[in-house]
Amino acid sequence: MNVSYQWLKSLVPIEWSPEELADRLTFVGLSVEGIEYFNKGIRNVVVAEIKTVANHPDPKHTKWHVCRVDAGRGEDLTIVCGAPNVRPGIKVPLAMVGADLPGGFHIEAADKAGVTSEGMLCSVTELQIPEGLATAESDNGIFILPDELTVGEDIVTALDLDDAVLEFELTPNRADCLSVINVAREVAAISGKPLTVPEIRLPEARENIADLAKVTVLDADLCPRYTAKLVKDLKIGPSPLWMRHRLAAAGIRSISNIVDISNYVMLEMNQPSHTFDYDTLSGHEIVVRRAKEGEKIVTLDDQERDLDTDMLLICDGEKAVGVAGVMGGQNTEITENTKNILIESAYFYPKSIRLTSRKLGLASEAASRFEKGIDIEAAERASERICQLLCEYAGGTLVEGTLDSYEGSFEERNVELIFDHARSLIGVDVSDDDMVAMMDSLGFAHAPAAGGVNVTVPHYRVDIEREVDLIEExxxxxxxxxxxxxxxKGQMTEGKKTKGQKVADEVRNAMMAMGFDEVITYTFMNKKHYDMLLLPEDDERRDSVVIMNPFSDEQGVVRTLVLPGVVTVAAKNMSRRNLNLSLFEIASGYFPVKGEKMPREKSMLTALVSGSFAKGWNGETVEKDFYYMKGALEQLLNSLRIDGLTVSADHIEPFLHPGRGCDVLINGEAVGYLGELHPLVAANYELPQKAVVFELDMDRLTALADKEIVYEAISKFPAVEMDLAFVADRELAAADIEKAIAAAGGDYLKKTELFDIYEGDRVEAGKKSLAYNLIFRAKERTLKAEEVNEVVERIKSELNEKFGIVLRS
Amino acid sequence: MEQMLEDLKRIEAEAKSRFEQVGKQEELNELRVKYLGKKGELTAILKGMGKLSGEDRPKVGQIANEIRQSLEEVISAKTKELKEAALKRQIEEEKIDISLAGTKLEAGHIHPLTRIIDEIKEIFLGMGYEIGEGPEIENDYNNFEGLNLPKDHPARDMQDSFYITEDTLLRTHTSPMQVRTMAAKVPEYPVKVICPGRVFRRDDDATHSPMFHQVEGLVIDENISMADLKGTLLKVMKQLFGEDREIRLRPSYFPFTEPSTEVDVSCGICGGKGCRTCSDTGWLEILGAGMVHPNVLEMAGYDSSKLQGFAFGLGVERIAMLKYGIDDLRVFYDNDIRFLGEF
Known part of the structure; x- marks a missing residue:
């Protein structure tokens, strides 16, 4: 909300500058986000009257006018002006020769195609003053000034431009400060200066409204209070300059005295009101009721609105005349012929206004105020204030009385403030007396209570409900x-991480140590990724949690797989020639659960490698292929002390290369997958090169990673090393051979490491040769040659029996 | 005896001269054996000692010992000399171009947001806080109602949400973790927990990302005050940004805290004098906080007349941007490895 600094100053006689005031208000919770000066550097601009307007003598300049202008300086001045709205008799701002305009413009006499222009007529834009100061006729040209201004007067004094707009960013709890008077209350509270609330003096009234109009509220649940007053014989015209100034500061443009007064009181007291042309109200009556199914209304903005039965309508004897609290109807609008008006000042149920405004897509200033909750007690007083101003500035005659439908009555709220509670919660030493003084400064009535005061909450402070709200004050x-x-202070607590958090940290560190970069990608994604990953139609991972209101398909679903995020990052990097990648992300996927509101969360580690890793000028280049990634996975499990890794190609994820993919199992239980991306998937993501990925279930890793470190003394006895090469069928998996070796090797076999695979001329067709380095050792003694030989024989015969493997000769 | 002494002198002179000329350690070893070994020349001469008189024998013995000692000294000096020469040669041969680049060791990088979260975790672990976690998809109660934000509360407008159903949504802040933590702990206290995590708002422009990170903090105990909140946050900011930083509290409003505050940290670029980064104010807005609203405590089942608490929500991206001088929010989710490599 924007408020004129001078307006506040007229209510509380402060001496602070706008900046100082803004600062002080900000630090009591009324945040001022900006200050906009009316005068941004206008100097030597005066009120002038256009006497004559002629065409420019040069026919090439058809748009230029040559004006003779009276600036109160004796002789009229010649001004060349290109604006379309100049005409004799209007008053305009004239920048004299030597004048300054905002933005560093300096005005000099100028030759305009042979005519010397002795100054410049200014538009609102050139003066950089609030737009609301001008009426619509100034929109595309010169600022046409109010006629009551005196020719020759400096524009800064004439328009009272020595003012600033304070731009408030109010928090939702302080909707009361949408009233300038209530802002002034805060100013008074912090400055210690008295607040002068404008006195409402009603002029003499005639007749009685009860005889002339009638109000019936049928749905009081949505309209707890509705007041109406009547003013007759009004003359529509412009509103006074001071009012237009204050409205302009708030960003409201002047329309006419009647509309302006209604808006002015809305700013002053935060009471939106509506004015009906009394003579167009059928039966001179108001009925407040819910809309009927299928009912329509044309609102003031000429739009036909479809209503529903949750919306509250203001009707006359036969038709709807307004959507309550949101916008009036066209049919009873004030026109230039309006003479008598009925003033509505009501309290509508905030939730209902909010819903109606949303449903209609109609966000009016009034609706926004009703939504936040206004002061139900102020309705009649605000109406009286409007009547006072109407009689004063629109020449109206007041009709005696108010029609007031007020369901129930306002319940005064009493809240206790216990001084010790305040000191304890804030942790600051404020004296009892100081707290009492603060309640006084806010204008809160109070009575003594044990250890504190019992505060009667003023009706406009709807935010104060319990003690803590007073403590905040x-x-x-x-x-x-x-x-x-x-x-x-108080009981010591222990800072600790959960096991899952510790494992996640370990995983992250292990991945980093192996050269992986951590990425973070969005939890939501476009569901087209499921197609890009070639997931079959019946894949359970296609069944995602769907977002109801995304901006675009990019936030369409909550992902079940993190893989698309990581692959997309890889693609993006590759397109920027970052071709050597090791990436990982730890994040959750979500799976809807039938019959449950909340989905199942699955935390996973997803990793991707691509390209190669070159050790530099003196080293080799390591290809980031399947085996590189498998190595990373093995090393990761190693650092987590998780044994029992096997891989199986019995099932291969659809997005993996069918010949280079597998499931990852720990002790036979599937915990993820590993493999090269399917060529079609790589193509779908426009990857220019191969990429290998794995995913591991973080919860499973957490459960498995509970092996304690157990120290085992290094054996003092020498090991026996032996290299053995076996010839096996080409199709036989190395893992199966190794398993058999391990089984036959017994306790003495400490390590089996494959160091060469050979397929070619020197082995039989359809066979391969695998060379293993075996290490044997006993814990307590040196092994004898016979003992080792015995084990080797056992291994040989086991391999031969099981797979027909022979020792390579 | 004269002959013997003469022989000894001759051998000494000969040995010395040969020792001096030697160029390799192996040769020296051979000569040592030749002259001083058990079957060496010196020993051979001494074998004739038996023929000497009892009077002469000790004299010759002494001289022979002196010769042996002197030769040993020459050998040892020569050995040292040879070793030094060999080492010098080796060093010269092994000289390399130390200006060549080192062998690359592949090292990865932790995402800057994780780094900030880790730093925050460490600070709070040190102060005795637990680390909590919760799902990114939340129900309305945890995200709003349990935080004193009933349906149609105007403050819900402050956070435009991604809805899943009428009752479930992507959490708009980490504050539902307050509700979850209290539900898990009630009636036990003290509660001291921080909860980092991803949060989501329906915003997407240069300064807003639809997903971002927060760290929620919650403390509940007897006599917890706003001064404790201020002291805690001051400590955290000093640890995060440097001991010279100060904080400032500004009144604000959050439905789940009362009183509520915005917290500013003094600008590190200008040291509080005012610059472009802090829009000439000397302060940077860093987080929102406040005293847990008694309604929130009561809804969770705590006795608000006995217990008090504070809560805060830190924006991780904001902290990372200020700490590392990053001016574009989008780089965090772009994941360019050149960017990641800087951390």
């Missing part, structure tokens, strides 16, 4: 800067 008025910095 103490905290902010005393100043947050007075709060000391201490640390919680």
């Amino acid at each position: 103490v905290a902010r008025l005393n100043g947050y800067d007075k709060i000391p910095a201490t640390l919680p």
Whole structure:
């Protein structure tokens, strides 16, 4: 909300500058986000009257006018002006020769195609003053000034431009400060200066409204209070300059005295009102009721609106005349012929206004205020204020009385403030007396209570519901800067991570140590990724949690797989020639569960490698292929002390290369997958090169990673090393051979390491040769040659029996 | 005896001269054996000692010992000399171009947001906080109602949400973790927990990302005050940004805290004097916080007349941007490895 600094100053006689005031208000919770000066550097611009307007003598300049202008300087001045709206008799701002305009413009006499222009007529834009100061006729040209201004007067004084707009960013709890008077209350509370609320003096009234109009509220649940007053014989015209100034500061453009007065009181007291042309109200009556199914209304903005039965309507004797609290109807609009008006000042149920405004897509200033909750007690007073101003500035005659439908009555709220509670919660030493003084400064009535005061909450402070709200008043008025910095005392607590968090940290560190970069990608994604990953139609991972209101398909679903995020990052990097990649992300996927509101969460580690790793000028280049990635996976499990890794190609994920993919199992239980991306998937993501990925279930890793480190003394006895080469069928998996070796090797066999695979001329067709380095050792003694030979024989015969493997000769 | 002494002198002179000329350790070893070994020349001469008189024998013995000692000294000096020469040669041969690049060791990088979260975790672990976690998809109660934000509360407008159903949504802040933590702990206290995590708002422009990170903090105990909140956050900011930083509290409003505050940290670029980064204010907005609203405590089942608490929500991206001088939010989710490699 924007408020004129001078307006506030007229209510509380402060001496602070706009900046100082803004600062002080900000630090009591009314945040001022900006200050906009009316005068941004206008100097030597005066009110002038256009006497004559002629065409420019040069026919090439058809748009230029040559004006003779009276600036109160004796002789009229010649001004060349290109604006379309110049005409004799209007008053306009004239920048004299030597004048300055905002933005560093300096005005000099100028030759305009042979005519010397002795100054410049200015538009609102050139003056950089609030747009609302001008009426619509100034929109595409010169600022046409109010006629009551005196020719020759400096524009800064004439338009009272020595003012600033404070731009408030109000928090939702302080909707009361949508009233300028209530902002002034805060100013008074912090400055200690008195607040002068404008006195409402009603002129003499005639007749009685009860005889002339009628109000019936049928749905009081949505309209707890509805008041109506009547003013007759009004003359529509412009509103006074001071009012237009204050409206302009708030960003509201002047329309006419009647509309302006209604808006002005809305700003002043935060009471939106509506004015009906009394003579167009059928039966001179108002009926407040819910809309009927299929009912329609044309609102003031000429739009036909479809209504439903949750919306509250203002009707006359036969038709709808307005959507309550949101916008009036066209049919009873004030026109230039309006003489008598009925003023509605009501309290509508905030939730209903909010819903109606949403449903209709109609966000009016009034609706926004009703939504936030206004002061139900102020309705009649605001109406009286409107009547006062109407009689004063629109020449109306007041009709005696108010029609007031007020269901129930306002319940006064009493809240206790216990001084010790405030001191304990804020942690600051404020004296009892100071707290009482603060309640006084806010204008809160109070009575003594045990250890504190019992405060009667003013009706406009709808935010104060319980003691803590009063404590907040103490905290902010005393100043947050007075709060000391201490640390919680009391029982010691233990800082700790859960096992899952520890394992996640270990995984992250292990991945980093192996050269992987951590990425973070969005939890939501476009569901087209499931197609790009070649997931079959019946794959359970296609069944995602769907977002109801995404901006675009890019946030269409909550992902079940993190893989698309990581592959997309890889693709993006590759397109920027970052071709050597090791990436990982730890994130969750979500799976809807039938019959459950909340989906199942699955945390996973997803990794990707691509390209190669070159050790430099003196080293080799390591290809980041399947085996590189498998090595990373093995090393990761190693650092987590998880044994029992096997891989199986019995099932291969659809997005993996069918010949280079597998499931990852720990002790026979599937915990993820590993493999090269399917060529079609790589193509779908436009990857220019191969990429290998794996995924591991983090919860499974957490459960498995509980092996304690057990120290085993290094054996003092020498090991026996032996290299053996076996010839086996080409199709036989190395893992199966190794398993058999391990089984036959017994306790003495400490390590089996494959160091060469050969297929070619020197072995039989359809066979391969695998060379293993075996290490044997006993813990307590040196092994004898016979003992080792015995084990080797056992291995040989086992391999031969099981797979027909022979020792390579 | 004269002959013997003469022989000894001759051998000494001969040995010395040969020792001096030697160029390799192996040769020296051979000569040592030749002259001083058990079957060496010196020993051979001494074998004739038996023929000497009892008077002469000790004299010759002494001289022979002196010769042996002197030769040993020459050998040892020569050995040292040879070793030094060999080492010098080796060093010269092994000289390399130390300006060549080192062998690359592949090292990865932790995402800057994780780095900041880790730093925050460490600070709070040190102060006795637990680390909590919760799902990114939340129900309305945890995200709103349990935080004193009933349906149609105007403050819900402050956070435009991605909805899943009428009742479930992508969490708009980490504050539902307050509700979850309290539900798990009630009636036990003290509660001291921080909860980092991903959060989501329906915003996407240069300064907003639809997904970002927060760290929620919650402390509940007897006598917890706003001063404790201020002290805790001051400590955290000093640890995160440097001991010279100060904080400032500004009144604000959050439905789940009362009183509520915005917290600013003094600008590290200008040291509080005012610069472009801090829009000439000397302060940077860093987080929102406040005292846990008694309604929130009561809804969770705590006795608000006995217990008090504070809560805060840190924006991780904001902290990372300020700490590392990053001016574009989008780089965090772009994941360019050149960017990641800087951390």
